[in-house]
């Protein structure tokens with residue numbers, strides 16, 4: 387290949403001559419002479435820049451082809467030991483550096499969580515984050531799962547080999563209900579003042595799942611706890627309906643059917659009319675017109691007692707709702723695994 391620009395032609399001859407002597411053929415692509423040519427571009431008169439730049443790129447492509455043909459490809463891709471400290475003589479510009487913070491953006495789940503929190507703040511709730519490691523008492527004991535209760539097996543999550551003072555392994559929580567006992571104890575003073583306990587608990591939860599487009603080992607839940615005098619199931623349904631209508635920005639129908647959780651009595655499975663097809667049937671609702679969204683119920687008297695609240699005097703409701711699921715539906719995202727995938731092309735759509 388011949389080059390019009392005399393300077394580029396000269397560099398080309400020089401580098402091709404050097405190439406034969408190199409043991410590490412890829413070094414030719416890092417030649418200072420080649421970098422010097424690139425550095426010249428900004429100094430050139432505007433009308434010369436394009437053709438000069440194209441010729442350098444052509445030269446670089448020619449050198450790359452020579453490297454490829456020399457069968458040096460494997461060495462070119464030799465792994466970098468990221469744990470090794472860099473050479474202290476490395477020029478500052480070539481040292482590892484952090485990306486500037488303005489190239490990052492909020493994760494879509496966190497943006498949506500802010501929207502959710504805002505709705506509940508307006509409904510008089512406060513918020514507390516859950517924990518990512520917890521103990522047997524908060525996962526089971528405080529929630530009316532006696533030792534050896536078969537319902538414990540429904541929560542297949544991850545446990546540490548380390549144990550607490552009672553010999554129980556620590557648990558990566560399978561639900562945010564682990565926080566119910568703490569929240570009830572923390573705000574018990576509200577009840578004495580004649581105010582309700584109204585708390586939303588967002589948090590990361592973990593399940594030992596077979597992964598597919600709808601199941602992920604790590605996801606977010608929104609736990610809701612509301613306790614006061616004369617609280618009944620109608621208030622539970624109205625609270626969830628109001629929240630979902632605000633979140634999806636439209637009127638919805640809801641329905642419940644009986645379910646079983648040890649920590650609520652009665653327990654319900656809560657479904658909403660599909661916000662995307664108005665019950666006509668679409669792929670989001672699997673053509674049923676309804677979406678079974680969450681589990682909820684009236685807090686079991688034993689759970690209130692565990693927190694020192696008299697169930698003869700106060701009643702309350704609780705629910706656990708998957709945040710990921712709400713967001714998947716809102717944006718028509720086809721696979722829950724995108725959220726934890728760190729795929730930039732997915733995340734950039736929400737930046």
Ligand SMILES: [Zn+2]
Pocket residue numbers: 660661662663664665666667668669670671672673675676
């Ligand atoms: Zn639908």
